[in-house]
Every structure is written in structure tokens, then in C-alpha cells.
Amino acid sequence: MTGLAARPVPVPDALSAPFWQAAARHVLTLAQCAKCHEVTLPPDLTCPHCHTIEPDFAFVPVDGTGRVRTWTVIRRSFLAGFENPFVLVDVELDGHPDMRLVARLLDGADAPLNIGTRVVVEFEDIAPGVAVPAFRLEQEA
């Protein structure tokens, strides 16, 4: 970590605060609309599914497993605090085929990736009380 500038820290707003509170406990949650019960992430002022302006989201924990839909290797990051190169994976969460979660892969730039590779969420503690979701290759059972 030496020599690296501090990474940007997410700034929760009222809408996303419950997501970040759960993330700090290393729990991945999705925002579930009170009207149509569909899930989304990140939560917006309206529900992207039923378009209600009062989605009154509940943040439901999910197990954070899924499969890689695609990925990219970042060799020159324009964000401070990342050691290059690193990998961003676009993950389809199990049971939520419409949900895309793009996050860092913690296994390094040479990780053996294919479309469909199994991954599981893991949290990076980046500041006191702040953790961000990332992914790691799922170990074969």
C-alpha cells in the first residue's frame, strides 16, 4: 500500500446509506422495491421496474455469488489509489439475471477468466467503517 494515494471513498447519500452500512459489515444487499418487489442496484429515486416514485426500498441481503459476464484489465487507472494493472469484472448475480455488478477482481490481472467463471463477493475495507464490494474466484467445492 505504500506509495499509493488514497483511494476514493464512496459517499453514501440517504438513499444508498443502508447499502453502505451493510457493506461495512461485509454483507451485499440489493434494493428491493416495496411496490413491485423487484431488486435493483444502485437505488434510484424511482424504481426502474415499475417506475413508482415511492419505491421505499428495503435492502435485502444476497449471497453474492455469480458468474462473470465480461471483464476488462485496467492498465492505467485515472483513479488514485489503485495498483495497476487490475481487473474489473461485470458479474451476473445468481438468481438475478438482470442485475449487473461491476467491481474489482481480487485475484490479480493474470487470473484465469472466462465468460461464466464463478465468482463470489468479497469486501475490501478501504477506510474505517467503509468497505466496497469486490469479487474473488469461487473455489471449487
Ligand SMILES: [Zn+2]
Ligand atoms: Zn418497483
